[in-house]
Amino acid sequence: xxxDSPIMAYRDHVIxxxxxxxxxxxxxxxxxxxxxxxxxxxxxxxxxxxDASFVHTCRGHVIHHVEVRSEEGRxxxxxxxxxxAMRMSRVHLPGRTLNLEVRNRMDEGSVNLAIHSGPTPLxxxxxxxKRAAAGLKKGPGGNPDRAWATAxxxxxxxxxxxxxxxDRYLASTREPQPVRVGETEMAALEAQIDRLxxxxxxxxxxxxxxxxxxxxxxxxxxDMAAAQQRTASEIKSVSRAxxxxxxxxxxxxxxxxxxxxxxxxAERAQFRKELHGLVLANETLAKxxxxxxxxxxxxxxxxxxxxxxxxxxxxxxxxxLAAAEKQTEVDMTQMAEGRSGSSMQPFTFWVSFxxxxxxxxxxxxxxxxxxxxxxxxxxxxxxELPSPPPDPLEGFLESVRxxxxxxxxxxxxxxxxxxxx
Amino acid sequence: xxDAVNQSGHxxxxxxxxxxFDEFVVEAMPQLLDRATALTKRFLRETGQWAEDIGHxxxxxxxxxxxxxxxxxxxxxxxxxxxxLLLESFVTRYYSQPDALYYHKDQTHPLGRYLDALLSRAxxxxxxxxxxxxxxxxxxxxxxxxxxxxxxxxxxRVYKNFERWRESGWQRVMEDTGVxxxxxxxxxxxxxxxxxxxxxxxxxxxxxxxxxxxxxxxARYPCLTRAQWESLFREDYxxxxxxxxxxxxxxxxxxxxxxxxxxxxxxxxxxIDLHVRPLVKGRTLALVGTARGGNHHHDx
Numbered sequence: 001x002x003x004d005s006p007i008m009a010y011r012d013h014v015i016x017x018x019x020x021x022x023x024x025x026x027x028x029x030x031x032x033x034x035x036x037x038x039x040x041x042x043x044x045x046x047x048x049x050x051d052a053s054f055v056h057t058c059r060g061h062v063i064h065h066v067e068v069r070s071e072e073g074r075x076x077x078x079x080x081x082x083x084x085a086m087r088m089s090r091v092h093l094p095g096r097t098l099n100l101e102v103r104n105r106m107d108e109g110s111v112n113l114a115i116h117s118g119p120t121p122l123x124x125x126x127x128x129x130k131r132a133a134a135g136l137k138k139g140p141g142g143n144p145d146r147a148w149a150t151a152x153x154x155x156x157x158x159x160x161x162x163x164x165x166x167d168r169y170l171a172s173t174r175e176p177q178p179v180r181v182g183e184t185e186m187a188a189l190e191a192q193i194d195r196l197x198x199x200x201x202x203x204x205x206x207x208x209x210x211x212x213x214x215x216x217x218x219x220x221x222x223d224m225a226a227a228q229q230r231t232a233s234e235i236k237s238v239s240r241a242x243x244x245x246x247x248x249x250x251x252x253x254x255x256x257x258x259x260x261x262x263x264x265x266a267e268r269a270q271f272r273k274e275l276h277g278l279v280l281a282n283e284t285l286a287k288x289x290x291x292x293x294x295x296x297x298x299x300x301x302x303x304x305x306x307x308x309x310x311x312x313x314x315x316x317x318x319x320x321l322a323a324a325e326k327q328t329e330v331d332m333t334q335m336a337e338g339r340s341g342s343s344m345q346p347f348t349f350w351v352s353f354x355x356x357x358x359x360x361x362x363x364x365x366x367x368x369x370x371x372x373x374x375x376x377x378x379x380x381x382x383x384e385l386p387s388p389p390p391d392p393l394e395g396f397l398e399s400v401r402x403x404x405x406x407x408x409x410x411x412x413x414x415x416x417x418x419x420x421x
Numbered sequence: 422x423x424d425a426v427n428q429s430g431h432x433x434x435x436x437x438x439x440x441x442f443d444e445f446v447v448e449a450m451p452q453l454l455d456r457a458t459a460l461t462k463r464f465l466r467e468t469g470q471w472a473e474d475i476g477h478x479x480x481x482x483x484x485x486x487x488x489x490x491x492x493x494x495x496x497x498x499x500x501x502x503x504x505x506l507l508l509e510s511f512v513t514r515y516y517s518q519p520d521a522l523y524y525h526k527d528q529t530h531p532l533g534r535y536l537d538a539l540l541s542r543a544x545x546x547x548x549x550x551x552x553x554x555x556x557x558x559x560x561x562x563x564x565x566x567x568x569x570x571x572x573x574x575x576x577x578r579v580y581k582n583f584e585r586w587r588e589s590g591w592q593r594v595m596e597d598t599g600v601x602x603x604x605x606x607x608x609x610x611x612x613x614x615x616x617x618x619x620x621x622x623x624x625x626x627x628x629x630x631x632x633x634x635x636x637x638x639x640a641r642y643p644c645l646t647r648a649q650w651e652s653l654f655r656e657d658y659x660x661x662x663x664x665x666x667x668x669x670x671x672x673x674x675x676x677x678x679x680x681x682x683x684x685x686x687x688x689x690x691x692x693i694d695l696h697v698r699p700l701v702k703g704r705t706l707a708l709v710g711t712a713r714g715g716n717h718h719h720d721x
Contacts, residue, residue, distance in 0.1 A: 007478045010599045011458075014486040015450050017597060022443055022493060034545070041544070041638045064518060067491070071582065072590060073545030078495045080511065089498045 021075070026093060033076065033098075035113050036067040042111075050096070050117035055110065063102050063109035081109065086207070274412045347388040349397065350380045352408040361405050369400060380410070437501045445504055446493055453492070453508055458485030460512045464522065476529025479599035484522065486597070488512050523633050527626045531604040532619070535697070536626055538598035540634045543668060548586035549594065551579060552699060553668040557627070559694045567684045568677060569663050570654050579664065591699045609697045620693045627671055627693065635669040642666075644673050650680055 031048030034041055035056065042056045067078040068091070077091035081102040091098040096117040103110050353362055366373050366383055374382035389396035401409045431449045436442045446453065461484045465471040492511050499507055516522060527533030539556055542549040554560040560568065562583070566576040595605065612619045635642050641662050645653065650673070653659045667674045671693070678691040 006475060006601060007482065010479060010601075011451075011454065011482055013596055014482060015454055017593075018450055018454065018486065018489055018493065019447055021490060022447055025494070032547075036637075039637060064514075065491075065495070067494075069545050071546070072548060072585065073542055075490055075494050078491060079498050080495050080514070087498065089495075 024074075025076070032071040033113075034069045034071075035111070036065075036069065037111055038064050039067075043113075045113055045115065047093075047096070047115060049115070051115065053112065053114035055112050057108065057110040059108050061107065061109070062104040063111055066100060066102055066111050068098065068100065068113060270412070345388070347385040348374075348382055349385075349400075350410045350412065351383050351400065351406055352380050352410075353405050354407045357405040365403055365405060368403070432505045433503060434505070435501060435503050439497055439500055442497060442500050442502075442504065449504070450489075453489050453504070454482070454485050456485075456505065456508060457488040457492070457512055458482050460509065460516070461485050461488070461522075464516045465524065470524050472529075474529065476534070479534070480524075480529055483597075483599050488515065491515075525629060527629070531600065531608060532622060533626050533630075534598060535595075535600050535604065535608060536623065536630055538594050538600055540630050540669070541598070542590075542594045544634050544637045546586070546590065547579065548583055548590055550665070550668050551583060552586055552591065555700050556696050557623075557668075557671075557693060558674075558691060559696050561700060564685065568667065568674075568681060569660075570657070570681070570684075571660065575660070587699045605697055608695075612695055612697060620695055623695045624671070624693045631669045631671060635666070638665055644670060647676055647680065650677055654680065 031046055033045045033047045035043045035045065035054060037056060037058060038061075043054050045052055045054045062083065063081045065078070065080055068076045070076050076093070077089055077098055077100055079087055079089040079100060079102065081087055081104055084104050084106070086101065086103045088102075089100040091100070096115050099112075099114045099116065101112040101114075103112075351365075362381065363373065366381075369383065369385065369389075371383040371385045374384060397409050397411070400406060431445075431452055434445060434449075436445050458481050461481045462471065465477070465481065471477055488511065489508070492508050496502065496504065496507055496511065525533070528537050539549065539553060543553050544550075551565065554565045554568070562576060562580050566573075571579065608619075644666070653663065654677075663677075667677060675691045678685055678687060
């Protein structure tokens, strides 16, 4: 690319700036420090003061990022906050320590910026002089030589410490260097570090215990939610089963009713059919009876007229008799034809056999009455005769009923519970 | 970019202590910067704010620099860690926040980049904040003290380290934000040849930038009415508010100049008058006035 050169120069400059930031990160320009929370300035702290602190609380939102910048805008310290936890950062500056602490909760966060300064050279000298003065006060009560020796030694020690302190003070004003501490200060620092370590361990333990409690709470909440879900599903299943049972009972009743109704309907249709057959047979019989009566009347009339004619005309006796006989024959033929026409209709009746009757015996019985077997229906065999049986019909049926293996005989197909015996 | 090959060797590196962290960061600084720059470019591309030109490239490097700067300080508490992976999560988390990145196309032009550099630093540095009065209006220390209504002691306190800004701070800000000497020369040349056009353009860009950067101090963000400003100066309170708000709000600055025209003795209404370079040392004036409220300020 054509613009690689200026970009690379800028990149090199930026890299050098970042490296110098690492080198000078312990340096503090001026005393003022600005605290930025989520890139917004929330307060200022006078870094020249010892043991100063600043607390800021965000309501309604958590803290994501915290920065501490020097007066000229240089980044001194900072940290990225956790979602819902405490996080600490410690920045060591010349002669002081910067503690940054962020706590985030559900919908708020707080940040605490505190400066803890170490003992200054002047304060150390003051402390030593006080000790020396205390030693001198004890002098009159004891050995004077020993007291003078002690006082002299302490004064010499104080002078040495003063010189050392002045040297260090001048050195610290010339260029910022890490503070060097003596053995006693080192011991005090170590003790303080130990205390801090213990406090940190206690805090950590507290945090862990809270975390455990939180985990247990979450677990119990999850269990409760699962139990609620189970209860809800059981209630659903129970109500569904009750509905099913109710619907199932209704269905059974409906089914039985429907079966009974259909059976009753079928029986009614069968009755209607048989009634229709009986009506037709009755009409046929009535016609035959009427015809027979007419022919009978006619015959009586002819017989009467024939008796009158016999006395009048002897010669025509033979012809009249022959004609009468012929007419009688014709009528008889007609009657026979009419009777044979009605007797040509097939006759069906129903037979129920005793249990265990073999098909051979059934067929044999049906052959004996010259009938043919139909399809069995509920234990009733339809037997069809090509022509009605000779009179009387009741006698014919009675003879069939008394046949071996026959349980019942019926003119109509009825249910076994109510056979027409 | 150029160190992509080397970067792959650093990705899985684990640092176990702060000392190791410092050593690693110094060694792998180019790769860290390139990675942050690449992530910034990707963010700009995905949000439709990218163009292939030097302005956008510089913008990406600048934001990569800001990311790495924060990473160097803030990632220290995460040790032990894998710095490269931590940087990626750091940058991604930053860009996933609402309104994480302030981008405007004017920031890729020399004038926009220059103004952005001044205002972004003014958010962090009081020296840069006070310098805005000079760069935008040509005010010196005396005029600023009169405008803000502060006495000599407060003026000295405010301008205590201003020398630092003049000597190195301004130059460093320009370098850090990618405003080159050529850009500055060009700006000065344009300012001499077409002052009205440059000032008009500055006024236009400034309004957008001021609103954005003023958000960095919510307590001092809102503007006041004329009556409130008059009350503030009459009763002499809200010093920190005036010191912060006025450099970041051109309209309020015009209003306050009108209120305090007797002290400032301006011929006309306050207008933008861009001064590219900082005030030369010999022209700085000390303030003699002692009373607050701007009633008795005198130049020496």
